[in-house]
Amino acid sequence: MNHILIVDDEGEIRESLEGILREEGYLVTTSATATEALELVRDADYDVVLLDIWLPDRDGLETLGEIRRMEIAAVPEVVIISGHGTIEAAVRATKLGAYDFLEKPLSLERTLIVVNNAMRARQMREDNAEFARQLAVKGNVTGQSVAMKALRQQIQLMAPTNGRVLIFGESGTGKELIGRAMHASSLRKDRPFVELNCAAIPEDYIESELFGYRHGAVPGGPQEKRGTFERADGGTLFLDEVGDMSLKTQAKVLRALDEQRFLPVGASHPVHVDVRVIAATNKDLEEEIARGNFREDLFYRLNVIPFYVPPLRDRKEDIPLLVKEFLEEFGPRYGRPHVEMNEEALTALRQYHWPGNVRELRNLVERVLILNPKVQRIEKKHIPMLVYRGPKLTESGKINTKTEEFSSLVEAREAYEREFILKKLDEVHGNISRAAEGLGLERSHLYRKMKALGVNVKE
Template sequence: MNHVLIVDDETEIRESLQSILEEEGYAVTCAGTAAEALTLLRDAAYDVVLLDIWLPDRDGLDTLGEIRQLDASNVPEVVIISGHGTIEAAVRATKLGAYDFLEKPLSLARTLIVLKNAIETRRMREDNKEFARQLAARGTVTGDSVPMKALRQQIKLMAPTNGRVLIYGESGTGKELIGRAMHAESLRKERVFVELNCAAIPEDYIESELFGYRNSAVAGGPSEKRGTFERADGGTLFLDEVGDMSLKTQAKVLRALDEQRFLPVGASHPVHVDVRVIAATNKDLEEEIARGNFREDLFYRLNVIPFFVPPLRDRKEDIPLLVKEFLVEFGSQYGRPRVEMAADALDALKQYHWPGNVRELRNLIERVIILNPKVNRIERKHLPMLVYRDAGKPAARGEEFATLLQAREAYERDYILKKLDECHGNVSRAAESLGLERSHLYRKMKALGVAVREQ
């Protein structure tokens, strides 16, 4: 449902417009002053603002300028309305970013047409921004190993279809990247790619995340929210860790897939969508079905085209290419464009078993670059101690430290970073895993020079 904000000091006009627009299916909020309107706009998202040019506390065109300065992700289209319209005012409004200019008394037919076009313009603008962001973030499916070559061929063959895809693979293997690559080569590539990690959303909120809500269904939140199914309309919805959904949620997803429509929480009318679903899991769903944890009918809906992403330990010949890609990425990000990996360091990385797969390798490269700001050639001694131990060469690392204290601090730093990687940057969970109080872990991180970013 599209949300319109009417800003006019005349009560009769506000009430009349609100009644008409609500009959047309819009959600409508009203404000009588510029100050009230700006407060509403900072608290919730609106698609279009119908803004009177004469307001009791501020000029409407000045208010338009302030609206255009709001958070770029939350800027609505603005249609100026006035009973004293002039060409000069219309030109100024256009220069300030107004979508259109309507004169009072308002023509109902023209108002509805302008409103519809303004909403479509905003939707296209948001879709284009999302698409541009995805282009910048999207990488390629890296690897010259036989499994990765086969995977790229499978993507090329299956991406142009509308068949649902289920991607299997251990955590950190790059299942989301495969999903993005599928979308990028599909017939829906001009529309959005929306992702939702089913394991990261609490059970009480996952339904509203998937299907959205209306009429203040969530206490303390905005009056309505578009769910991931609705936001992905016309594009691709990527459901990560789909095996972690509850049976109750699975039933609703199954119905949405079958009917291509759903009822948002608190809504009285269903929303129709055209969505291609790509799901991913690190679980054996057939085992989960046998245990009663996953619906067999949903499995068959999702498993139209199965993909398997191999773990990094089964394609170690791809490690040099991945390392090169991550060195370029993080070297550029941290102002170090010419960082390279020495042969002895690369050999150690090839011997490590990579329980965290590609994600662990990527995090390791970023960590090494951050912790060695003056080093442009990463050598074996710069790698974390856990890599050494796994490579079967535990003694070599200690030779580079002058004192036992330095060696102990280096080990503590590596171990803490490892736990933070496992907990995806969540300090509270890492502290629990380490058996420390959260405040104690923060103090130790500060002392050891460990910075953490939520992943």
């Protein structure tokens, strides 16, 4: 729930504002002095501070400056309140970092608008900071293969436009990273990047996730929820696994794309937005259209700029660069900032067919670091045997089933069990309960088998 701090020495104003804001569903705290307000901001997370300019113990603008300089996890937006509003005071407040300036007597309508806008500004600031952090962690679009060089060129060419993007590729190839790179290179890079995994949201909830809802629309739920379309206003909305949307949801998304507006659940007036949509799928959408599972008109709305992310088995020359990136990511986390992998180990990784693509390689690097806490130079012996002695691909790209690839029946069985489980997990988008049902196993049994076979999948 959004938290607001009201700082004003007039008790009637505190009580009036508190009552109005609580009715709107906000959590509200009040204070009559600057000294107490500064302590509250240090101790709790506030989204917005409504700060009077005249306080008994300290000047409000001086207090504003202290709040903006605080070294806390998330600095709140500050709205200055004054009974003697002047242009000079408003300008000074803005220069000190105030989000807006309200004059007494306060207008209820304007106060609510300013508070709502300040909330959105703070959320956008947090989204941008999180995006920058994740991009720094995940790195750029890594690879020196011809396919990845072409992909980077395509990103540079298409990112500055507002054209919708549809990214195709197998699970684990890095489609979300391509979407983030597109946003980071676009004219919207300073606006929010909001993502939604369409396969992870139950059908009954996806509409409210996309479009949000208003007061009273969801019994027992929050007063109001902003959907992903609204939170992405001015920025980019990344719809992952868009092929898993129901036809009903597809129709509503199509209308929102066409009109750039939508009606939140329980609302009487539409919300207008300016959103660039980047969608991704591991399905053949043209085949889904033929089966009647995907709307053809939505496909053409999304597929303005198509991208294809190749599987890792088709760009194995990128494996050393990816391994280096993942070692730089995980090494410091596990106390080894300078850990390396030798050429023999890299050769072993190149021989594997990587059904889980880049995600599987990333998980493997982390696993090797965890299981070998004192190793600074990773060798072939540290790589799980299932990788360098498991099934390999033939020249045609199919799994080699020759028995001489394995030294024992146990190895062969484990390799093919692992392959079959990974395939089933891909089919159900990593949902272990559904995978266990499809495999005819108890969920706990599947977990144990995954652990034994080195399969690392997060739900």
